[in-house]
Amino acid sequence: MAQSAIDKNEMNAEKVAGPWKEAWRGFRKSKVAVVGMGIVFFFILLAIFGPLFTPQGINEQNLTNKLLPPSNEHWMGTDDFGRDILSRIVYGARISLWVGFLAVVGSAVMGSILGILAGYYGRWVDTIISRIFDIMLAFPSILLAIAVVSVLGPSLRNALIAIALINVPNFGRLIRSKVLSIKEDEYIMSAKAIGMKDNRILFSHILPNSMAPVIVQGTLAIATAIIEAAALGFLGLGAQAPSPEWGKMLADSRSYLTNAPWTMIFPGIAIMLTVLGFNLMGDGLRDALDPRMKS
Amino acid sequence: MGDRKKILDVKGLKTTFFTDDGQIPAVDNVDFHIREGEVLGIVGESGCGKSVTSLSIMGLVPSPPGKITGGEILFQDKDLTRLPEKKMREIRGNDIAMIFQEPMTSLNPLFTIGDQLREAIKIHKRDWSKKQINDRAVEMMRLVGLPRAEDLMKEYPHQLSGGMRQRVMIAMALLCDPKVLIADEPTTALDVTIQAQILTLIKNLNEKLNTAVLLITHDLGVVAETCERVIVMYAGKVVEEGPVETIFKDPQHPYTRGLLQSVPDMRFKKDRLYSIPGNVPKPGTIHTGCKFAPRCEFAFDRCINENPDLYQTADNHKTRCFLFDPKEATAHDRTAIKS
Numbered sequence: 001m002a003q004s005a006i007d008k009n010e011m012n013a014e015k016v017a018g019p020w021k022e023a024w025r026g027f028r029k030s031k032v033a034v035v036g037m038g039i040v041f042f043f044i045l046l047a048i049f050g051p052l053f054t055p056q057g058i059n060e061q062n063l064t065n066k067l068l069p070p071s072n073e074h075w076m077g078t079d080d081f082g083r084d085i086l087s088r089i090v091y092g093a094r095i096s097l098w099v100g101f102l103a104v105v106g107s108a109v110m111g112s113i114l115g116i117l118a119g120y121y122g123r124w125v126d127t128i129i130s131r132i133f134d135i136m137l138a139f140p141s142i143l144l145a146i147a148v149v150s151v152l153g154p155s156l157r158n159a160l161i162a163i164a165l166i167n168v169p170n171f172g173r174l175i176r177s178k179v180l181s182i183k184e185d186e187y188i189m190s191a192k193a194i195g196m197k198d199n200r201i202l203f204s205h206i207l208p209n210s211m212a213p214v215i216v217q218g219t220l221a222i223a224t225a226i227i228e229a230a231a232l233g234f235l236g237l238g239a240q241a242p243s244p245e246w247g248k249m250l251a252d253s254r255s256y257l258t259n260a261p262w263t264m265i266f267p268g269i270a271i272m273l274t275v276l277g278f279n280l281m282g283d284g285l286r287d288a289l290d291p292r293m294k295s
Numbered sequence: 296m297g298d299r300k301k302i303l304d305v306k307g308l309k310t311t312f313f314t315d316d317g318q319i320p321a322v323d324n325v326d327f328h329i330r331e332g333e334v335l336g337i338v339g340e341s342g343c344g345k346s347v348t349s350l351s352i353m354g355l356v357p358s359p360p361g362k363i364t365g366g367e368i369l370f371q372d373k374d375l376t377r378l379p380e381k382k383m384r385e386i387r388g389n390d391i392a393m394i395f396q397e398p399m400t401s402l403n404p405l406f407t408i409g410d411q412l413r414e415a416i417k418i419h420k421r422d423w424s425k426k427q428i429n430d431r432a433v434e435m436m437r438l439v440g441l442p443r444a445e446d447l448m449k450e451y452p453h454q455l456s457g458g459m460r461q462r463v464m465i466a467m468a469l470l471c472d473p474k475v476l477i478a479d480e481p482t483t484a485l486d487v488t489i490q491a492q493i494l495t496l497i498k499n500l501n502e503k504l505n506t507a508v509l510l511i512t513h514d515l516g517v518v519a520e521t522c523e524r525v526i527v528m529y530a531g532k533v534v535e536e537g538p539v540e541t542i543f544k545d546p547q548h549p550y551t552r553g554l555l556q557s558v559p560d561m562r563f564k565k566d567r568l569y570s571i572p573g574n575v576p577k578p579g580t581i582h583t584g585c586k587f588a589p590r591c592e593f594a595f596d597r598c599i600n601e602n603p604d605l606y607q608t609a610d611n612h613k614t615r616c617f618l619f620d621p622k623e624a625t626a627h628d629r630t631a632i633k634s
């Protein structure tokens with residue numbers, strides 16, 4: 001009988017309003033956030049399927065067609081090599097989203113581990129980790145990224161590593177403070193009182209309960225990471241030619257600003273929209289997740 | 296009743312907090328015991344050391360700054376203060392379980408009730424099958440009087456009321472048939488009507504399962520309803536100990552008397568409720584003399600200079616007050632306190 005109860009349990013699992021479903025309900029209430037999510041999904045779809053439909057290959061040059069203004073044939077015009085800007089932007093979405101996502105996952109994982117260790121074990125562990133964070137935060141982040149890239153050598157991969165590294169302290173501090181407050185929650189004490197082990201408490205109680213702000217911070221951090229990647233690309237420290245990375249495209253179009261502004265406007269709009277989408281979505285998530293899952 | 300076996304014996308327990316302001320003895324030389332199946336109450340104002348006493352038994356005193364600095368806690372011939380953490384974990388939840396004051400936050404908000412109950416069993420019964428674990432959880436939910444136990448297993452803590460959550464906590468504490476249940480202010484955060492239900496539940500489970508209960512509270516009404524024996528604590532020390540009827544009919548220590556007078560009595564309408572003058576002294580501020588002396592209306596010079604012992608005044612009745620020192624000749628003072 002109890003076996004059938006378990007089966008029923010699994011069948012009905014969808015109906016129960018879990019904390020995540022609850023959060024989704026809160027998220028849906030904010031129209032702006034839903035629009036943000038729409039933009040984000042649009043770019044994700046574009047990154048995945050876009051390259052299948054682009055009018056021209058990304059590196060296909062046609063020097064007779066160089067610096068053409070937007071037209072029916074080239075919706076966003078062409079650049080100084082006669083490459084179709086729309087095609088390059090569509091492919092560039094792949095690069096930007098991929099870099100933003102990977103960098104943030106990297107820094108969130110590293111930051112979470114360090115933050116949890118610092119917050120839970122305290123004492124000298126906390127002192128060492130927190131001081132390292134302080135030192136890293138003392139530098140303007142883009143400067144730090146430039147320093148890391150100049151050590152590793154300019155490339156998209158190294159830019160990604162640099163961005164992941166400089167964002168670690170943000171996540172680390174966030175998690176650390178969250179862990180400090182969760183550690184005092186009574187369910188931690190009652191978990192100890194039923195004989196639960198430390199690492200079990202860390203992973204089944206403290207980690208899941210500190211994830212909400214990480215998701216919010218992560219969404220917002222993707223936006224910054226995309227900008228940082230573009231900035232590094234612009235400075236020539238990130239993606240290298242002929243990569244259609246948006247920042248790199250901006251940098252290449254500098255000399256044509258007056259006579260062919262579309263070479264700069266469209267990559268700029270792409271960056272702006274993606275960042276806007278992630279920011280709006282992040283804000284919505286914050287509102288949905290932060291007020292501690294109202295009962 | 297008196298010949299039941301002592302299940303938990305606390306001897307000379309001292310728990311000290313090491314802070315920037317010096318050492319603070321939160322629990323100072325406390326002795327008491329619980330017999331099998333007994334309900335023992337510990338009463339006192341906030342800050343008197345009752346919660347630290349219970350955390351000391353569980354080995355959960357926040358450290359740093361807290362540390363057990365003396366005495367022993369004997370459970371089944373083992374001294375819990377000397378047990379390594381690994382052995383202690385096997386005892387927690389399995390032999391000695393604890394429930395807390397705040398049922399609203401004592402459950403992890405991200406997991407279902409069922410998940411948390413099953414997890415609590417899994418910790419101690421590693422060889423049980425899934426079905427056994429699930430059956431046990433449902434059985435305990437029914438035992439603590441939760442309706443539609445199977446449905447509740449799938450719900451999240453925020454979907455339950457405070458009283459229901461406290462029932463879940465009690466179920467969780469009793470899953471592994473502990474010998475001792477420590478309840479730290481289990482009803483303080485609940486409505487009065489729910490309070491009564493939870494107390495009745497604890498009392499019933501105590502009788503049904505023969506689990507000894509250590510009930511920590513500041514509410515004398517709770518003690519009167521539930522306990523067989525009471526310990527009154529003040530500033531980290533036991534000041535009076537005795538069976539519940541005796542304590543209520545014949546309170547001896549001036550502090551206990553003060554506590555009893557502070558309980559509103561509906562039969563007599565008074566303009567002002569009685570309150571003991573002053574506050575609980577900050578732990579560690581009074582070094583010599585009776586710690587209650589500054590607030591005591593019967594205090595005399597000996598109270599300020601000497602530490603009173605726990606004097607045996609009747610068969611099961613002990614009081615830490617010079618008025619009850621057999622050597623103290625001023626018997627008239629004792630009559631003064633009675634009237």
